[in-house]
Amino acid sequence: MFSFRNIAASVLALAISAQAQNTVTFVSTDSVDRTIYITPSEGVEGMDPVTVAAGATVAVNFASGFIGNAYAVQSGAENTPGMLAEVNFQGWGGMTYFDVSAIVNPNDVDNVRLMYPAASPNTPISGCDPFPCNNAYYLPDDVQTKVTDQTNIIVTLGGGSSNATTKRDINNSNNGKNYPRNLVENRY
Structure with missing residues (x-):
């Protein structure tokens, strides 16, 4: 039997299933095992x-x-925060804001390397391969946050080669527009 109630329920179920899943995909590019520690902002x-x-x-x-x-x-290493992969899903305007931050420990150059949207790995990109470069946060007032409508962000780990990083110069101007740090921290 045809029913508008059944159609409405089906549309609602489809809308719920179509909602984006927020994912960070960690990709190890070398021969080192790592533990990833995730630190949410207060209230998250x-x-x-x-x-x-x-x-x-x-x-x-x-x-x-x-x-x-x-x-x-x-x-085997001591749990000490280092290079940070920072992300804000559904931030201002519903967008995903992300950046690699060297503020805590700029000498941690063998762990978090790059961040970029999985569906468009050529741009925008944050981070360095190798460090240092001009595409990461070093000072709190740097303008280096990237933005995308994607909700699956790749984070590369280690000093090995990754397919996404070997075909482009991460220091070039094709890495997307930079935004101020407040957007990744949810301060508009």
Whole structure:
């Protein structure tokens, strides 16, 4: 029997399933096992650490509106924050804001390297391969945050080669427009 109620329920179910899943995909590019520590902003739900084996790819799903960062610690090393992969899903205008930040420890050059949208790996991109470069945060007032409508962000780990990074110069002007840091911190 044809029913508008059944159609409405089907449309609602389809709309819910079509909502974007917020994902950060960690890609190990070398032979080092790492633990990823995820630190949410105040008032945002936290997550357990994630292990990324050498050469592995691990996708981590985040709640709608997640704001925070992640850093990697090599197996056997002390848990000390280093290079940060910062992200704000469903930020201002519903967009995803992200950047690689060297503010905490600019000497951590063998863990978090690059961040970019999975569906368009050529732009925008944040981070360096290798460090240092002019495409990461070094000072709190740097203007280096990137923006995308994508909700799956790749974060490369380690000093190995990744297919997404070998075919372009990450220091060129094709890396997308830069935005102020307040957008990744959800301060408009």
